[in-house]
Amino acid sequence: MLETNPNPNLDEILIRSARLMAHRGYHGTSMRDLAEVTGRSLSGLYHYFEGKEDLLYLINKQGFTSLLDLAEDLREAGFGPTEMLKGLISRHIGFFVDHLDEMRVMMFGTLELSKDRGREINRLKEVYRQNVQKIVQAYIAEARGSGLSEVELARKTYLLFGMMNWIFGWYSSGAHGTPEDLADDIFRTFTEGCAAG
C-alpha cells in the first residue's frame, strides 16, 4: 500500500486540479482554488504535495508517461507501417479526448517547473516525439519508396502533432464526430490529403 499502489486520493486531486488549471492557467489557479475544488482545506493540500509546482509536475509526468506507454504497447503489437501509424493516431486521440484537461495543462509548457523537473518532462516529450517520428518515417518510406531528409521528416511529424494536439481548442464529441471519426480523418488527411474520404 506504500509504493506498489498509487494513492487514489492523489489521483483524484490531480484530475480536479488539472480541470481547473486547464481553464485558468498555472499562475491563474491558486492553492485556495485547488483546495476548494478538491474538497480540502488549504493547509490540508500540503499533506499530499510539497507545493504548487508538485501538482504541475505530477500532471505532466503522469500524462507523458501514459502516452509513452501507449506507444510502447503499440510497438509490441508488431503492426506494419500503415497499421502502426493508424493505431498511433487512434490511441493518441483517444487518450487526448479522455484526458482533455490534463492535456491542456501539458501544452502550456514547462517553464513554471524547476530546471531539473522541466528537463525531465521535456525529455519525456522528446522521446515520445521521436517514437512518433519513427512511425511516420516507416510509413513514408513504404508509401513513397524513398526516404525524406531529416528536416523534412521532422517537419512532417510536427504537422501530424499539430493536427492531433490542436483539438484541445475546438473538439467536442457532440459537434465534431466521435474520437474514432476524428482519428480516421486525421489519418486520411495526413496520408492522402484533405480531399480523401
Next chain:
Amino acid sequence: MLETNPNPNLDEILIRSARLMAHRGYHGTSMRDLAEVTGRSLSGLYHYFEGKEDLLYLINKQGFTSLLDLAEDLREAGFGPTEMLKGLISRHIGFFVDHLDEMRVMMFGTLELSKDRGREINRLKEVYRQNVQKIVQAYIAEARGSGLSEVELARKTYLLFGMMNWIFGWYSSGAHGTPEDLADDIFRTFTEGCAAG
C-alpha cells in the same frame, strides 16, 4: 537609473509585453515586469493603459485584425481555389513567424478578458475561421468534385489550423527551413498527404 526608450510608442510596448507574456503567461507576467521590459516605471505604464487587461486585449485585437486584413486582401486578389488556399497558408505562416510572441499570447485564449472583450475577440477569431473554411470548401469542391458535410468541412478546416498554429511550439527558421518551405509543406500535406513533395 532605468534605461529608457528614446522614442517609445504604444506598439513598442505591446510587442515587448507580448514577448514576456508569451513565455510566462498572462498571470505569470506582472505589471512590474512589463514596466521594466518597456523601460518605464510601474505607474508610468498606466499613462498608456487602463490596466493589465488592456494589454492582453490590444495584443489580441491587433493580431486577429491583421489576420483578417490578410484574408481580405487575398479575397480581392481574385485567385482560383488552389492559389487562394496556397496564398492563405503562405500569408498565415508568414504573419505567424513574424509575430511569434503575439501569436503565442493569442493562443492562450480569452478567459482572462472581460465578458464583452472576450466575446469581441472570439467573434474576430470565428470570422477568420469562417473565411478560411470557405477557401478550404472551394478547394475541396474543385479537387474532389463533390462537397463535404458541414461537420467534415469544419473538421478539415480545424486540421489545417492545427498544422499552421502548432508551429508556435517548435518552429525555428534555422532548424526547420524557411517560412516558405514550411508553408509549401503544409499546403502539400493538406492537399496531397504526407508522401507528397
Next chain:
DNA sequence: CCGAAAACCGAACGATCGTTCGTTCTTGTA
C-alpha cells in the same frame, strides 16, 4: 520665454498569493 498638456515617477494601498505552524480529529493495530 511661457504655460499648459503630456509623460513619467516614487510611494503606498488593499487584496491575494504560496507557504508554514501548532493543533485537533480519525484510524488501525496491539
Next chain:
DNA sequence: TACAAGAACGAACGATCGTTCGGTTTTCGG
C-alpha cells in the same frame, strides 16, 4: 483501551500582486 501515525484544519506569515494618487519632469506651440 491505549496510542502512534496519518489526515485535516484555522490562523497567520512575508511576499507580491494590480492599482491609485500626488507630485515632478519633459515637450512644444504661442
